[in-house]
Amino acid sequence: xxxxxxxxxxxxxxxxxxxxxxxxxxxxxxxxxxxxxxxxxxxxxxxxxxxxxxxxxxxxxxxxxxxxxxxxxxxxxxxxxxxxxxxxxxxxxxxxxxxxxxxxxxxxxxxxxxxxxxxxxxxxxxxxxxxxxxxxxxxxxxxxxxxxxxxxxxxxxxxxxxxxxxxxxxxxxxxxxxxxxxxxxxxxxxxxxxxxxxxxxxxxxxxxxxxxxxxxxxxxxxxxxxxxxxxxxxxxxxxxxxxxx
Numbered sequence: 001x002x003x004x005x006x007x008x009x010x011x012x013x014x015x016x017x018x019x020x021x022x023x024x025x026x027x028x029x030x031x032x033x034x035x036x037x038x039x040x041x042x043x044x045x046x047x048x049x050x051x052x053x054x055x056x057x058x059x060x061x062x063x064x065x066x067x068x069x070x071x072x073x074x075x076x077x078x079x080x081x082x083x084x085x086x087x088x089x090x091x092x093x094x095x096x097x098x099x100x101x102x103x104x105x106x107x108x109x110x111x112x113x114x115x116x117x118x119x120x121x122x123x124x125x126x127x128x129x130x131x132x133x134x135x136x137x138x139x140x141x142x143x144x145x146x147x148x149x150x151x152x153x154x155x156x157x158x159x160x161x162x163x164x165x166x167x168x169x170x171x172x173x174x175x176x177x178x179x180x181x182x183x184x185x186x187x188x189x190x191x192x193x194x195x196x197x198x199x200x201x202x203x204x205x206x207x208x209x210x211x212x213x214x215x216x217x218x219x220x221x222x223x224x225x226x227x228x229x230x231x232x233x234x235x236x237x238x239x240x241x242x243x244x245x
Contacts (some may be wrong), residue, residue: 054194072164073176074157078183081150085190088146094136095201110212114219122216129209136205140198147191158184 089097096102109129112121161184165177 072160072180074160074180075183077153078180078187081154081187082190084150085147085187085194088143089194089197091137091142092198092201094132094134094139095205097197097201105148106208112207114215119220119223122220126213128214129212133205133209136202140195140202143195143198147195151187151191154184154187204214 096105109125109132111117111125117125160180161177161180165174165181168174168177
């Protein structure tokens with residue numbers, strides 16, 4: 001007769017072992033995707049990205065400094081000074097400043113042919129030449145005084161432009177400061193050109209007037225010597241009675 005035993009048999013324990021192994025495999029299969037979802041932190045890659053971003057920010061900052069404009073500008077004052085010089089050139093009252101005006105003045109004041117001019121005409125032309133000479137000299141003196149006034153603020157503008165050029169931190173500001181220095185030099189060149197033109201007019205007037213006065217004097221002398229001399233008048237007394245004495 002068979003009686004149950006408290007110790008399980010080896011034959012009946014095998015299905016339980018297989019079932020336990022299947023459960024372990026299933027748990028491993030279920031847990032493996034979850035393990036793949038963990039984030040991996042790479043410090044070296046993170047540091048390289050931060051350094052690259054810092055370099056980009058520094059490049060943008062350098063570009064911004066390079067494009068920054070200069071805070072100093074005197075272009076308005078320079079433009080006004082050049083306009084005043086141009087207006088001054090149009091106020092000449094002596095020898096003309098245009099080709100057409102010079103041709104008219106030379107035909108009237110310094111004619112080549114004096115054969116048909118009378119003494120009255122020669123005198124009138126001489127007076128007109130003297131007036132023109134005085135006005136031309138006045139033009140030169142007035143131009144010199146006005147250009148000296150306009151140049152009073154030029155040294156301050158040049159100092160400001162030099163200071164801005166020295167303090168410039170970017171290429172754009174340095175270029176603008178250089179252009180402002182060139183603007184001051186352009187003012188100087190315009191002033192020199194203005195005074196040289198006034199001096200040239202005065203020198204041309206003096207040379208033309210000297211030649212015209214000489215020609216007018218020669219013409220007047222020729223007319224005086226070309227006239228027929230009248231016979232001398234008879235004496236009012238008779239010298240013969242006292243000739244023996």
